[in-house]
Each structure stands twice: as C-alpha cells, then as structure tokens.
Amino acid sequence: MYLGDVAWPDLEEYFETESLALVPLGSTEQHGPHLPEATDHLIAEAFAREAADRTGYLCTPTINVGVSPHHKQFHGTMWADAPVFRDYVESITRNLAYHGIDRVIYVNAHGGNVEHLREVGRRLRDDEVLYAIEWMWDESIPDLVDDLFEQNGPHGGPKETSMIQYLDPQLVHEDRLEDARDGGVASVEASETVKHGSRTFFDAADNTENGVLGDQTDATAEKGERLFEAATDQLVQLAEWLAGRDFEDLLPRDHV
Template identity: 85%
Template structure:
C-alpha cells in the first residue's frame, strides 16, 4: 500500500491492524556522467514500493534529498546539513507513530545517510517512541554483489549502474559508460587517499575527477534484475521478521 495514493478514510483499517511502515530515503546527487542525480532515491523507492506490494505493508513517500555535501563540487547536487536531516527524519517518524506505527524500516540507498539514520533510530528507541532500523540494499546481498562485479564501486559503479539500467533504462547515458570508467578510479584504494591508516579525503572530488568509482562497463540490466530480486527478498523477510516481534522485545534492555 502506497500512503500517498490513498484517501484518508481508506487508511483507517491499515492503522487499526498494522504497526509497520516502510520509509524510502535516498539522495539527489551526482552519480557520474552516465547516471541521473535521482539514482539513489529511485532505487530506494523501487525497493520500498515493491516490498510493500508483496507484503501489504505501508510505504510512505520518498525522502529524496539527504546528506550529500561531500558531492557538492558537482553540478546539481542537493543536500541538507546532517542535523537538519536527522531532525527531519525523526519528526517524520514521530508523525507515523501518531497514527499507530511503532516500527519503521528506513529503506535507504545512499551511504551518506547511514550513520544519521542509525542515530535517529537509536534515539527513538531510547525514548521508547518507535523501533526504527536502517536497511541498505547492497548490504543485504554482499555475496551476490561480489560475485557479479570484479570492482563494484562504491559510488556510481556497476552495481548502481546495473540497477538503473534495470529500473529506469531511459535515464542511463549508455554512450558515456566507458567514459565514466576511464575518467574515474577503480576504488578508493586506487585513489591513494588513505595515508598511513588515515582517510585523508572528505569529498568525492578528492578521490575521483568525474565523481565515480568502479568499472561501469561491467554493468547490465540483467545483473540489475538479479540484484533487485535478491535484495527485495531480503527486505520482505526483514518486514516479516520485524512485524512478528513483540514491541517490548524491541526496546532497550534494562540496566544490569
């Protein structure tokens, strides 16, 4: 069920009987010369809506702008400051609890959001307001990602390229895929910005001139479909597991 498509009287029965919601989050940021700036939020929304369709759980509208200041040197990247993002997501989640939701899955597709979603979830749990957890699609299927790609990225690489080739092929500049590979770097290690154990980079532009890493020519829509199906299965299983848990078991343990 997609919340924004429903009239309010038709949502009453869901909130009376269910307590779980999926919240897709991504970013609007550069993904190299070949992918749209919508890459992350398109992927997040596709997973959340598919899982909602398969399970009947509620999917909210997508948070399309995240913590992306580290891509700011590239045209069009949009971002909010981390404290603003955290407060926005926390407020949005509290809004859901006012309708009876007490467990939330942040269906996330942007690495820059991860620590902030974890912090929000921890705070809401400590306050015993809601149990909110972050889910990142590629982290749910690491073995498959490694099997499909010799060098997967991490940013704008073949795994994300494959996903958009599958989900939104018209938005991929296929004629620029080779240029993306040749103008970027294979990996953070290849950028040589880790010095004596210190991550000396802060921005994507410190590592790669065109904003991407990995071998984008290793991507395909067929691989994207395999990734999407495998990760969706993991998300569905997570939904079912979380729904089965008594809420009191999800709260912080008592002091020893």
C-alpha cells in the same frame, strides 16, 4: 500500499491492524556522467514499493534529498546538513507513531545517510516511541554483489548502473560508460587517499575527477534485475521478521 495514493478514511483499517511502515530514503546528487542525480532515491523507492506490494505493508513517500555535502563540487548536487536531516527524519517518523506505527524500516540507498538514520533510530528507541532500523540494499546481498562485479565501486559503479539500467534504462547514458570508467578510479584504494591508516579525503572530488568509482562497463540490466530480486527478498524477510516481534522486546533493556 503506498500512503500517498490512499484517501485518509481508507487508511483507518491499516493503522488499526498493522504497525509497520517502510520509509524510502535516498539522495539527489551526482552519480557521474552516465547516471541521473536521482539514482539513489529511485532505487530506494523501487525497493520500498515492491516490498510493500508483496507484503501489504505501508510505504510512505520518499525522502529524496539526503546527507550529500561530499558531492557538492559537482553540478546539481543537493544536500541537507546532517543535524537538519536527522531532525527532519525523526519528525516525520514521529508522525507515523502518532497514527499508531511502532516499527519502521528506513529503506535506504545512500551511504551518506547510514550513520544518521541509525542515530535517529537510537533516539526514537531510547524515548520508547518506536523501533526504527536502517536497511541498505547492497549490504543485504554482499556475496551476490561481489560475484557479479570484479570491481563494483562504492559510488556510481556497475552495481548502481545495473540497477538503473533495470529500473529506468532511458535515464542511463550508455554511450558514456567507458568515459565514466576511464575518467574515474577503480576504488578508493586506487586513488591513494588513505595514508598510514587515515582517510585523508573528505569529498568525492578528492578521489575521482568525474565523481565515480568502479568499472561501469561491467553493468547490465540483467545483473540489475538479479540484484533487485535478491535484495527485495531480503527486505521482505526483514519486514516480516520485524512485524512478528513483540514491541516490548524491541525496547532498550533495563540497567543491569
């Protein structure tokens, strides 16, 4: 069930009988010359809505702008400063707690959000407001990602390209896939910006001229469908596992 489609009287039964919500989050940032800036939030919302449809759990509206200052050199990238992002996510999560939700899955598709979502989850758990955890789609199926792509690329690579080819193919510039590959780099290692164990880069532009890594020509919609189905299955299982826990068992343990 998508919260934004429902009139408020029709939500009463859900909040009386269920306690879990899916909150999709992504970013609005460059994804190279071939993918839309909406890539991450399109992927996050697709997973959250599909899992909600399969389980009956509540899906909230998507948070479309994330922590993305490391992509700022490329036209159109939007970002929230990290402290502001954390406070905003915490605030809207507390909204859900007000209505009776006591467990949340942040359905995330942007790596720059991960540490901040985990911090928000810690704050809310320490305050015993609710239990909120971060889920990242590709981290739920690492073996499949590795099997499908020789070089999947951490950003704008074939895994994200395949996902958008499957979810919304008209947004992919198929005629730019070779340019994306040739104008980027294969991996962070190939950019040689890790020196003696130190990550000497701060921005995507420090690693890649066109903003992406990996071999985008290795992407297909068929691979995207396999990724989507496999990761959705993992998200559904996570939601069902979390819904089945006693809330008291999710709270911090007492001091030893």
